[in-house]
Structures are given as C-alpha cells and as structure tokens.
Amino acid sequence: MVLPSLATVADLAATLGRTFTTEQELQAQALLDQASSIVRAYVRLDITRATTTDTFTMRWSTRQHLGAPFDSHRHGQVTLPQRPVEEVTAVKVNGTATHDWWLEQNELYLRTVPWLGPPGAHQAPQVEVTYTHGWDPVPGDIRAIVLQAANRVIVNPSGIRSETVGGISTTYLIPAAGEYLGVLLSRTEQKVLDRYRRTASTVRLRSI
Known part of the structure; x- marks a missing residue:
C-alpha cells in the first residue's frame, strides 16, 4: 500500500513563501515523499488514517x-x-x-x-x-517536521555545513555530523517524534 505524504506541496510552497514551477513541484513532492517515509520509519507507524x-x-x-x-x-x-x-x-x-x-x-x-x-x-x-x-488530520508537529526536512534540501541542496564568504561564517543545519545523505532528521526532530514512536514488538503475519 502506497501511503500519502504527510505534508503537501502547497504546504511547502506556503512555508517558503513562493510559487513552484511544474518541475519544482515534482522535486518538492519527491522530497516530501522521502521525508514522510523517513518519519514513518522512525516512529514505526503509518500515521495517516x-x-x-x-x-x-x-x-x-x-x-x-x-x-x-x-x-x-x-x-x-x-x-x-x-x-x-x-x-x-x-x-x-x-x-x-x-x-x-x-x-x-x-x-x-x-x-x-x-x-x-x-x-x-x-x-x-x-x-x-x-x-x-x-490520525486525520496529521498532527501539526509531524507535518512541520516533514516540511522542515524537505525544506533543508531545497535551500541547501549541496549539504554544505558551513562556509565563509567575505569574513562571514555561516553554519547550515544538517542533521548528521557525517556525510550528507539527503533528507534526514535532526536530533531535535527525533526527540519531538519520540512521543509517537512505537517501541513494543508485535507478531504480525500478513496484511490484506
């Protein structure tokens, strides 16, 4: 079963205060899908109703x-x-x-x-x-985290952690200290998601 994204392209456009071209909409949807999958994998829940x-x-x-x-x-x-x-x-x-x-x-x-x-x-x-x-609708904090994770890739596609231009040093919010792997969750975001996270194991045979 293909699960829907936990936030929409319209949500992301509103967050950024911009209008996407058709090509940008496709990229935004792909990033939202990735961010939604990562959030679901972390909390071990489908989240959507x-x-x-x-x-x-x-x-x-x-x-x-x-x-x-x-x-x-x-x-x-x-x-x-x-x-x-x-x-x-x-x-x-x-x-x-x-x-x-x-x-x-x-x-x-x-x-x-x-x-x-x-x-x-x-x-x-x-x-x-x-x-x-x-949940229906998706909880606001989960939706916000998906938007933040997708937005980080849009504003910093190269995954630069810091750069110095004209004597001014800028540090970017990249979730992990190691190599850049695209859409990821920060430690702060993981802490927010911890209250939703499923930890108990369940014996499940199959889904219909």
Whole structure:
C-alpha cells in the first residue's frame, strides 16, 4: 500500500513563501515523499488514517478488566501495531468470527478462543483483526517536521555545513555530523517524534 505524504506541496510552497514551477513541484513532492517515509520509519507507524486487516499470533494474558462482560479466566491478547486505534470492525479467531472481545487502547483481549484440532492442536490461535487507525488530520508537529526536512534540501541542496564568504561564517543545519545523505532528521526532530514512536514488538503475519 502506497501511503500519502504527510505534508503537501502547497504546504511547502506556503512555508517558503513562493510559487513552484511544474518541475519544482515534482522535486518538492519527491522530497516530501522521502521525508514522510523517513518519519514513518522512525516512529514505526503509518500515521495517516487507514483501515487495515492483519493476522496476529495470539498470546495468553491474565489481565483483569473491571466492568468488562468477561469472567476472570485466562484470555487471549494481541497488540495492534498501528496507533491510535480508532475502531475495530471485525475479529476472527482461526477463521471464525467472534464478538467476544474488548479493546484497551491498542490491546485487543479475547475470552472465547477456539483451539485448532490435530495436527495443529499445539499451535497458538491466529487472530485476524480489521481496524481503523492513525490520525486525520496529521498532527501539526509531524507535518512541520516533514516540511522542515524537505525544506533543508531545497535551500541547501549541496549539504554544505558551513562556509565563509567575505569574513562571514555561516553554519547550515544538517542533521548528521557525517556525510550528507539527503533528507534526514535532526536530533531535535527525533526527540519531538519520540512521543509517537512505537517501541513494543508485535507478531504480525500478513496484511490484506
């Protein structure tokens, strides 16, 4: 699935206070696509609102949920990797639809778990979940970082860190101390994105 850029060419033109030619618009879109991909890779999230069907390997949980219509026996759990979770529309366990579940943030809990018969009797149940996730609109700080990352390449395409002209020294904001690699994130931008970053691992088999 091709994900949209987290900021638009019109946003970038407004930031720069200029009008792009057709060729410049193509370059700007390419830079925004790169910056969006880098931000998504850093936070490990799609960010934009979408509906996804994923299959997960269930794990056991003894998490108690006060007020939920479930007994206190051990129940199944899967972690939905994309955040924030807006809605879960369908859940299947080993191919059988179930409504015997509840959601806490991005954790899905199941009570009735049909185990596979032989020869797969000892395999953990597979849980297929269709859910809507992400932000609409994209959070302003994320959009701003994408615009900043793309803008740095436009205003400093050669990646110069500093230069001295007529006795005046100018230092450019290049994210990394090493070689210039195009669109990158600064340490400050990474710190801003850290509050969105997904750190927990999830067993996911496939996306439909």
